[in-house]
Amino acid sequence: MNVIVIGGGAAGMTASVLLARKHCNVILLERGERLGRKLSASGNGQGNVTNIDMGPEHYFSDDRKKVARALARFSNAHTVRFLEELGGIFLPDPRGRVYPAGRQASAVTDLLRAELARLGVDVRFNAQVTRLSFDGNFRAVCGGQTFSAEKVILAAGGKAAPNFGTDGSAYALAEGFGHTVLPCSPVLVQLRCDPARVRGLKGVRIDALLRVVRRGKEIYAGRGDVLFTESGVSGDAVFRASSYAEKGDELLLDFLPDVEEERLRQALKRNTGAEKLLCVVNNALGRALWKQSGGEEAALLHLLKSFPLTVTGTLGFAYAQATRGGIPLAETDENLQSVKRSRLYFAGEILNVDGECGGYNLQWAFTSAHLAAEGALS
Ligand SMILES: Cc1cc2nc3c(=O)[nH]c(=O)nc-3n(C[C@H](O)[C@H](O)[C@H](O)COP(=O)(O)OP(=O)(O)OC[C@H]3O[C@@H](n4cnc5c(N)ncnc54)[C@H](O)[C@@H]3O)c2cc1C
DSSP: OEEEEEOOSHHHHHHHHHHHHTTOEEEEEOSSSSSOHHHHHTGGGTOOOEESSOSGGGEEESOHHHHHHHHHHSOHHHHHHHHHHHSSOEEEOTTSEEEETTOOHHHHHHHHHHHHHHHTOEEESSOOEEEEEESSSEEEEETTEEEEESEEEEOOOOSSOGGGTOSSTTHHHHHTTTOOOEEEEEESOOEEEOHHHHTTOTTOEEEEEEEEEETTEEEEEEEEEEEEOSSEEESHHHHHHTTTOOTTOEEEEESOTTSOHHHHHHHHHSSOGGGGGTTTSOHHHHHHHHHHHTTOHHHHHHHHHOEEEEEEEEOOGGGOSEEEEEBOGGGBOTTOBBSSSTTEEEOGGGBSEEEOTTTHHHHHHHHHHHHHHHHHHO
């Protein structure tokens, strides 16, 4: 059987490996000059491939139940087994994030690339598919060439991080078969906030409890690194919150989540002026909070435990790690085969599934690639 796989990211490489192992003739068409560019950059270059705390509650989709069924078929343990069969050791960190023991994301790409070579998969670079049609067979047009196959796996990614080859133009290939593309927005991304509040704080990094509040109701709370930037906030806690936060929401930061208010009140009595905050919080943060409090202790206390920021937007797709939106899961069957055009399958970020920060998006790439490959083989 001939299969065309469009897109050489984590999902496309994985699907190609699985198909080639079952003796399919696979042509992997990659728009760029290298495979797995996004995978190689993942997890700050360390490759956070999955998480030990796995379940549909960590995902956003138009059909979370289907995500649950997909994860039941191919979950975190399967990912680790699949990768370790290629080589290497994969271990969780204390937060449950699973990385290669060598902590190099590019080495995960290298494992997949080596397996593709071993299996003799025909990989074409600089091969952007601009047209996909069906006349009994699929025809994929790239530049002056047309490739034909009985089945296609479309694994061309979403809109996030276009510097890795994913600008969203591949959605049109699915639209050509009558698919809907749900509106896309960037997630796992820095949040923009009211500039007056973050002035003077650029570069300050702090461990904080971050709450997202919408119309007075808390919709998310999580603890981790918050990094102040020129236009807002970044860091691990913010990336996780960005899966939930929308423009107009309020972020409330507790800079001292382990310290009760009474203990803090006592500490603030010991000195005067901005010196009250010495050894309480980072000095630059202390000075800014003192200024914003107008020197009033109650206001200062409030800012320390519940520093408010209004979300005015995100830094956009260029800086995002994942895409919300895309091809609805509802337009696919249990093996992610198109309900509009049989023998066309989807895998990875092109589908309307995005996970929280922490290895969930790569898990989805591996899960969906396995399901799509299994479908294509049946
Ligand atoms: C900086 C960064 C860090 C990240 N860190 C993590 C992490 O630690 N853990 C985690 O779980 N997730 C992480 N993610 C998200 C995760 O990497 C992606 O969700 C995942 O790699 C998506 O895999 P994919 O194969 O679906 O798509 P991609 O990896 O985006 O691959 C799609 C491929 O298709 C190619 N392509 C596009 N259009 C065409 C076309 N028309 N013809 C041919 N080829 C085409 C592209 O060039 C690209 O190579 C991170 C993302 C970024 C940007």
